[in-house]
Amino acid sequence: MKFTSTRNDKIEVTGCEAVVKGLSEEGGLFVPAFFPVITSEDMARLSDMDYAERASFIIAKYLDDLPDLNKYTQKAYERFDGDPTPVTVLGEGLAILELWHGPTHAFKDVALTLLPYLLTGSKKVVGKSERTLILVATSGDTGKAALEGFKDVEGTDVIVFYPSDGVSNLQKLQMMTQSGDNVCVCAVTGNFDDAQSAVKKVFTDEQVKERLKSKNFALSSANSINFGRLVPQVAYYFSAYLDLLNGGEIKEGEKINFVVPTGNFGNILAGYYAMKMGLPVNKLICASNDNNVLTEFIQTGRYDTHRSFHKTSSPSMDILISSNLERLLFELSGRDCELTAKRMESLAKTGAYEIEGDELSLLQKHFYAEWADEEEVSDEIGELFDETGYIMDTHTAVALNVYDKYIADTDDETFTVVLSTASPYKFVSAVLDAIGEKVPKSDADALALLEEVTALDLPRSLSELPTLKKRFTSVIDKDEIKDFVLDYIAKQ
Ligand SMILES: *Cc1c(COP(=O)(O)O)cnc(C)c1O
Numbered sequence: 452m453k454f455t456s457t458r459n460d461k462i463e464v465t466g467c468e469a470v471v472k473g474l475s476e477e478g479g480l481f482v483p484a485f486f487p488v489i490t491s492e493d494m495a496r497l498s499d500m501d502y503a504e505r506a507s508f509i510i511a512k513y514l515d516d517l518p519d520l521n522k523y524t525q526k527a528y529e530r531f532d533g534d535p536t537p538v539t540v541l542g543e544g545l546a547i548l549e550l551w552h553g554p555t556h557a558f559k560d561v562a563l564t565l566l567p568y569l570l571t572g573s574k575k576v577v578g579k580s581e582r583t584l585i586l587v588a589t590s591g592d593t594g595k596a597a598l599e600g601f602k603d604v605e606g607t608d609v610i611v612f613y614p615s616d617g618v619s620n621l622q623k624l625q626m627m628t629q630s631g632d633n634v635c636v637c638a639v640t641g642n643f644d645d646a647q648s649a650v651k652k653v654f655t656d657e658q659v660k661e662r663l664k665s666k667n668f669a670l671s672s673a674n675s676i677n678f679g680r681l682v683p684q685v686a687y688y689f690s691a692y693l694d695l696l697n698g699g700e701i702k703e704g705e706k707i708n709f710v711v712p713t714g715n716f717g718n719i720l721a722g723y724y725a726m727k728m729g730l731p732v733n734k735l736i737c738a739s740n741d742n743n744v745l746t747e748f749i750q751t752g753r754y755d756t757h758r759s760f761h762k763t764s765s766p767s768m769d770i771l772i773s774s775n776l777e778r779l780l781f782e783l784s785g786r787d788c789e790l791t792a793k794r795m796e797s798l799a800k801t802g803a804y805e806i807e808g809d810e811l812s813l814l815q816k817h818f819y820a821e822w823a824d825e826e827e828v829s830d831e832i833g834e835l836f837d838e839t840g841y842i843m844d845t846h847t848a849v850a851l852n853v854y855d856k857y858i859a860d861t862d863d864e865t866f867t868v869v870l871s872t873a874s875p876y877k878f879v880s881a882v883l884d885a886i887g888e889k890v891p892k893s894d895a896d897a898l899a900l901l902e903e904v905t906a907l908d909l910p911r912s913l914s915e916l917p918t919l920k921k922r923f924t925s926v927i928d929k930d931e932i933k934d935f936v937l938d939y940i941a942k943q
Contacts, residue, residue: 453483558872585671612646
């Protein structure tokens with residue numbers, strides 16, 4: 452499979468090259484030349500496979516130049532606690548797909564336990580011997596998942612930047628206490644968009660490029676702008692469908708909906724890719740929190756970042772610039788790279804762009820969007836817990852609330868899967884508060900209380916966090932990110 456760029460379709464690279472490079476040199480994102488189709492015979496074969504085998508089968512359709520994929524997915528998904536992506540039926544026509552049973556308890560693990568293997572394997576294929584420096588801007592969960600995935604992986608280093616006040620206490624603790632000799636973490640004042648924009652700039656900075664070269668380093672990304680980070684996520688859409696089919700919840704070929712709590716648009720884009728590959732999807736329902744820029748875009752066609760940034764109880768979705776939307780725009784425009792480039796330029800310069808006509812109709816044909824405010828999120832957690840005993844995190848609650856709104860709006864009876872993206876323990880204060888418990892001051896007490904009042908086991912990797920040494924405590928301004936990276940390189 453060849454890959455091209457959303458901003459220049461003259462560019463042609465292999466899957467392995469796309470993974471190694473991360474971002475195309477003119478700033479565009481790598482996209483596959485076409486969408487490989489999963490046939491009904493393929494579905495029948497996938498049906499009997501375990502998750503690692505299914506993932507390997509789907510990913511191989513894109514990264515067909517990478518050997519040993521099956522071995523890699525086995526190794527990555529061994530790190531999960533039981534079934535990596537279990538589907539739980541919640542009620543009539545409704546199921547939850549839990550994606551947080553990996554080492555850091557957020558859905559980012561599905562991709563980031565595997566990405567180190569994809570990257571190391573791709574480097575071999577491409578014939579690169581240089582070290583890879585992975586730069587990550589995180590809204591909370593990507594950072595930790597990248598650190599866990601890449602720690603002590605030979606030939607790689609990771610630097611993670613997170614917004615100092617934009618992540619939960621537990622998320623911060625997870626990153627500050629990270630082990631490993633090739634990792635580094637730094638807080639940045641400002642919000643996630645500030646950090647992400649500053650990190651993106653480093654990627655195209657000439658001085659950084661030169662210094663890296665002199666030390667035999669190359670930059671790469673673990674954000675969902677990297678195709679190697681995106682493609683493992685396509686697999687669980689197929690896997691969830693097959694599980695529901697095997698469980699007799701749906702019939703072969705029956706279309707279903709997916710509700711996705713959305714930030715950078717990576718997760719829901721993977722659902723769109725699954726649909727393009729032939730998965731029977733009715734609607735992809737895009738759920739946002741108070742930062743509802745995507746709701747407005749999908750409802751009106753206008754993407755406008757001129758709005759206040761809200762800090763919410765679902766911080767991994769506190770994003771105004773959703774990078775992966777670029778890949779969708781490319782498809783909606785009929786793969787027009789010039790138009791896509793123009794829109795991205797407009798976004799960078801004016802903070803807005805607009806689509807209309809056929810493109811907007813196509814968008815609305817496949818996507819539905821709504822958002823939930825803080826009170827609705829909290830109520831949603833409390834109500835579901837009271838009614839069923841099922842405890843969910845704040846991000847998942849955004850999705851479930853939006854699903855309620857979708858039903859009220861459309862009366863659609865299509866079977867629906869809500870993607871659950873984080874363990875409730877990662878957002879323990881908000882979750883305790885939502886179920887009417889007084890939130891203890893210390894993190895350790897809060898975690899213990901949530902375990903006491905729910906049926907969900909507290910993972911050891913979270914319960915031990917408050918006792919670990921904080922290794923990384925620096926806080927810098929976003930303008931200092933480049934120098935921070937240069938310093939890191941100089942020390943290697
Ligand atoms: C990253 C994240 C999201 C948003 O996913 P995107 O792919 O960025 O849209 C939602 N929930 C949680 C818990 C996350 O960590």
